[in-house]
Amino acid sequence: MKSREQNIRNWIKEHKDLGIKLLQRLVQEDSTRGNENKAQAIIIEKCRQLGMELDIWELGEVKLINNEYFCCDRKDFSGNPNVVALLKGTGGGKSIILNGHIDVVPEGDRNDWKDDPYSGNIKDGKLYGRGSTDMKGGTVSLLLALEAIIALNIKVKGDIIFQSVIEEESGGAGTLSAALRGYRADGAIIPEPTNMKLFPKQQGSMWFRITVKGKSAHGGTRYEGVNAVEKAIKVVTALQQLEKRRNERILDPLYKNIPIPIPINIGKVNSGSWPSSVPDVAIIEGRMGVAPNETMKNAEKEMEECLFSLKEIDSWFSEYPPAIEWFGGRWLPGDLEQDHELMKIIRNSYIQVINKEPVIEASPWGTDGGILSVVGNTPVVIFGPGKTEAAHEANEYIELEEMIRAAEIIALVIINWCEADNSST
Numbered sequence: 001m002k003s004r005e006q007n008i009r010n011w012i013k014e015h016k017d018l019g020i021k022l023l024q025r026l027v028q029e030d031s032t033r034g035n036e037n038k039a040q041a042i043i044i045e046k047c048r049q050l051g052m053e054l055d056i057w058e059l060g061e062v063k064l065i066n067n068e069y070f071c072c073d074r075k076d077f078s079g080n081p082n083v084v085a086l087l088k089g090t091g092g093g094k095s096i097i098l099n100g101h102i103d104v105v106p107e108g109d110r111n112d113w114k115d116d117p118y119s120g121n122i123k124d125g126k127l128y129g130r131g132s133t134d135m136k137g138g139t140v141s142l143l144l145a146l147e148a149i150i151a152l153n154i155k156v157k158g159d160i161i162f163q164s165v166i167e168e169e170s171g172g173a174g175t176l177s178a179a180l181r182g183y184r185a186d187g188a189i190i191p192e193p194t195n196m197k198l199f200p201k202q203q204g205s206m207w208f209r210i211t212v213k214g215k216s217a218h219g220g221t222r223y224e225g226v227n228a229v230e231k232a233i234k235v236v237t238a239l240q241q242l243e244k245r246r247n248e249r250i251l252d253p254l255y256k257n258i259p260i261p262i263p264i265n266i267g268k269v270n271s272g273s274w275p276s277s278v279p280d281v282a283i284i285e286g287r288m289g290v291a292p293n294e295t296m297k298n299a300e301k302e303m304e305e306c307l308f309s310l311k312e313i314d315s316w317f318s319e320y321p322p323a324i325e326w327f328g329g330r331w332l333p334g335d336l337e338q339d340h341e342l343m344k345i346i347r348n349s350y351i352q353v354i355n356k357e358p359v360i361e362a363s364p365w366g367t368d369g370g371i372l373s374v375v376g377n378t379p380v381v382i383f384g385p386g387k388t389e390a391a392h393e394a395n396e397y398i399e400l401e402e403m404i405r406a407a408e409i410i411a412l413v414i415i416n417w418c419e420a421d422n423s424s425t
Contacts, residue, residue, distance in 0.1 A: 016144075201254055
């Protein structure tokens, strides 16, 4: 007699075309910011087919603007809803959130793509298109796992809460809205493209803008002015030294394969308006990584103190200190113990499907996991199909067999974490 686990795995393998067709439909819908509605409609249709209870709302219905964790520059979310689908348990088991984001980053230069960015073309076992790996493939893994459990009439004691949210790529407003709406669980999985690794810890991050003052002058007598670019170079050097100090403190073995666990990246520098003029202002914009066990406020304070100390090496900064502004996207860090029961169940499920130990690392980038854990008080593991390096790139793709294997693993996690109810089958 076949085990329940084997029946689930067999069902997913036999019905993998359902998942592939669903992914193709999702990828063929451009769900960049402000365009999420058509892809969400496909998700809603699927959840209705599965008989799940639906909660559909626009983010403006939940008070976000004054929340300390809201950082989105988008204020109008009309027409592009969040979607939550609930599969009620029979009672007494642990609940789980299955969280995926439907938004994708822009496709960039279309000339860099071999096919249309939203083609959903399948070649050599890979499906191509923007969002295929980040993270519509992971979302399909969730839905295929759920469909197997429902189709086989397997009841679980704990509630299963599937979430398809918007705005992850811009700071997590969708997941924040779901948490503030009251969605909590005993555990959560976010199937971001981890190369099938387990990430119990996630780096946080935040954007900064530093304004460096100078004094304008004619380029021919530049000694009469103070070049803001030259002062900005000193600021960048100080930030590099700060990055080095902060990373020397990271001793967690989960970061052993990551050269710079919490980077400070300079992404944009702007200064000057005329080649023959000494620029009187330079603006530096970048991203600061935040350690899993660190608060955002402490990270902010450390950078602010670094900038304040510049006056000790250059008296100019005593009178004109660099001004820092924290703006735009920010992702809360997440920190889950490796011996947490959810980690144990995912690890065992992985071994059952893949027949080897999973790689366990810390995430090198931010996810919505920080919001789920900090705001929603829900333990989170990031685990999903897709290669990290394919995300946000031209010719993005996902290996379909990996998506199917992820669905098998997630299905096993669900019935073990939420606990299958033998009395109801």
